Amino acid sequence: MNKKEEKTLHKFAEPLGMSVDGNNGVIYGEYEGYHVYLTRANNNSYSFAVNFSLNKAGELPQQDEVKRVVKESKDIIDCVIQGYQVVYTLRGGMTVAKTAEKVGPSLQTITSFLQQLGYQDACALCGKSDPTVSLYSVSGAPAILCDDCFKKQQEAVNIHAREQGNVKENVLSGTVGAFLGSLIGAGAIILLGQFGYVAAISGIVMAICAIKGYELLGKKLSTKGIIISSVIMIVMVYVGNRIDWSISVANYYTDVDLFYAFRILPDLIREGYLEASQYYGNLAMVYLFTAIGAVPTIISAVREGKRAQESYKML
Ligand SMILES: [Zn+2]
Structure with missing residues (x-):
């Protein structure tokens, strides 16, 4: 409380x-x-x-x-x-x-x-x-x-x-879980981005899905799990955001396909075809909301683990 x-x-x-x-x-x-x-x-x-x-x-x-x-x-x-x-x-x-x-x-x-x-x-x-x-x-x-x-x-x-303590954390399965979760998050970034929404919700979706994904398949969320999930989130937010922008570019320039747009996106920003402040501003927003989603999810996962073991005399 x-x-x-x-x-x-x-x-x-x-x-x-x-x-x-x-x-x-x-x-x-x-x-x-x-x-x-x-x-x-x-x-x-x-x-x-x-x-x-x-x-x-x-x-x-x-x-x-x-x-x-x-x-x-x-x-x-x-x-x-x-x-x-x-x-x-x-x-x-x-x-x-x-x-x-x-x-x-x-x-x-x-x-x-x-x-x-x-x-x-x-x-x-x-x-x-x-x-x-x-x-x-x-x-x-x-x-x-x-x-x-x-x-x-x-x-x-x-x-x-x-018995709970004996449950071994499976880092590999956890990593797969975090990755699968992050795919949902990246999907949300792309989908909501295409609809023109500021990616507030998608950042939170990314954080919750990646961390819960790790916990679900890895059976436990240790500090190692938190770090792995965080790295995956950081990478996937970047990828999701870049795909979102690439789709927009490919839609705009009919002779450019999605993969090419993805590849040349940094050049487009450098040469001023895309507004750098807008691109990075948007990316920063998604990172911010991913952090906002991640912090309480991690805290509650850690606290849940601790609380279950606490027993004491109150009075
Ligand atoms: Zn009694």
């Missing part, structure tokens, strides 16, 4: 005496004796999903029982149960401030309701209520677990990560 979103979450968390985990994008803490974390119920509104993990005298929570609070408050709109996990959805306000005003009282309503019914904080996996129950992050997702269950989960994640 970005810094701005994280800042917004802090505005909700502070009045509740809770914290924000930027990796998971959640608000979390202890509230009236319950470990709880809040996730945005949907991205367009300030509606929150409040996650509890509960047992009653060691038993699983009863659907009809824990759901009753939804009828008691108009700000609590839904309740979903999965094993020991109970998730309430809160109604969002129009603004951050309006929503922040409502979250606290809603949490108060839910927790005192749960206390009255005798529900206890519990591990989401084994349902045990003991002092080791706390908030953890397991491969990028928050979870309310006891110490033992967290260790088991972590072990499972480690095994998975090790």
Whole structure:
């Protein structure tokens, strides 16, 4: 999540005496004796999903029982149960401030309701209520677990990560993938160029197709893969742009075919038949947009790889 979103979450968390985990994008803490974390119920509104993990005298929570609070408050709109996990959805306000005003009282309503019914904080996996129950992050997702269950989960994640780590990057296949992807990008540069569009979209298409192409066929995107994909992109942007201009030249001069136009293009620029500033200006634009497409694609690919392995105690 970005810094701005994280800042917004802090505005909700502070009045509740809770914290924000930027990796998971959640608000979390202890509230009236319950470990709880809040996730945005949907991205367009300030509606929150409040996650509890509960047992009653060691038993699983009863659907009809824990759901009753939804009828008691108009700000609590839904309740979903999965094993020991109970998730309430809160109604969002129009603004951050309006929503922040409502979250606290809603949490108060839910927790005192749960206390009255005798529900206890519990591990989401084994349902045990003991002092080791706390908030953890397991491969990028928050979870309310006891110490033992967290260790088991972590072990499972480690095994998975090790298996992932054993997947060998196939540089040759990756290079082929990046090349095939870059052909789509070059196609976009030529096609959109012929329609007279500034090549903004085609630069982005080039970047995404080349990098994803490498990842898909190479099974992994290492620094080496990023460099190879980048070199292919740089070359193919140049080639695509030059073909685009050659087509225009061949269309204009009836006695010149495409291959000849491609070959003599530098001469045409040098001798002033083509406007050098226009040619290089256009090329620079495609490079710029390829970079704009490449940077977030690479960052998300690298982050995705890292995030999957992260597990830690949040509280
Ligand atoms: Zn447990």
